[in-house]
Amino acid sequence: MKIEEVIGVNVARLRDGKEMSQSQLGEALSEHLGKSWSRQAVSAAEKGRRAFTAADLLGLARTLEVSVPSLFLLTDWRASKSVEVAEGVAIKADEYRDLVLHDSDYRSAFKAMTQAGVQELTQTMLRMKTDHLKAGDEIDGLLGTLLRVSKVVELISESDEEGIRKSLAGLNASSHALHEAQQSADQE
Known part of the structure; x- marks a missing residue:
């Protein structure tokens, strides 16, 4: 790119x-x-x-x-x-x-990336709803991902490194599952 x-x-x-x-x-x-x-x-x-x-x-x-x-x-x-x-x-x-994402700006950059992810997820949900896709499961997955992102942001503000790692692992898994669900919806 x-x-x-x-x-x-x-x-x-x-x-x-x-x-x-x-x-x-x-x-x-x-x-x-x-x-x-x-x-x-x-x-x-x-x-x-x-x-x-x-x-x-x-x-x-x-x-x-x-x-x-x-x-x-x-x-x-x-x-x-x-x-x-x-x-x-x-x-x-x-x-x-x-x-x-220079080390000195890591936390603020991570928050910006998280906000970008939340915005992207929100836009995806709106597109799915607008297009009237039969996407109940995918919307539920998006909502779950949004909740995980919110938790990560909360943990960042608390500086809980272990909690951040665990939440990021869950967020990555959720994001991967969502990506696969979108690909299968796009193929239909």
């Missing part, structure tokens, strides 16, 4: 979480960049078809009310093996994660 695609996925996810249209985001950027982006420019950015300047990243972060590193988070670490930072130059996903 290219670095621009990573940023684009996050811009789309964060914009959806704020219930903004692409046009609304483009207009809102004018406050922080001195000019607005067209809907087409936002669409291109969300698809990873646009290079980002430092000013663009700061403007997006301010408009979406997140940190700049939040724009660089890989939403699915397991599926991404590497991130292409230039033509023919890729960084393994683990190294990329370590660079983005």
Whole structure:
């Protein structure tokens, strides 16, 4: 996955979480960049078809009310093996994660990743409901995963390392089961 695609996925996810249209985001950027982006420019950015300047990243972060590193988070670490930072130059996903989630910012980055996961799960639930899928079991699985994520966030604030490890293991198992259920629903 290219670095621009990573940023684009996050811009789309964060914009959806704020219930903004692409046009609304483009207009809102004018406050922080001195000019607005067209809907087409936002669409291109969300698809990873646009290079980002430092000013663009700061403007997006301010408009979406997140940190700049939040724009660089890989939403699915397991599926991404590497991130292409230039033509023919890729960084393994683990190294990329370590660079983005620097040790000194581990807790806040983990919370941001958790919030991103909660937003993604919520959006998935809404899509499933909107599409009228026969997904009672999958929705129950999503709700269970949301509860586990909430528990992990609670444990983080309590700094319970062992509890965090156990909850993350449960969350990973739940996420894996949900992914398989979505794949089988998509095949139907």
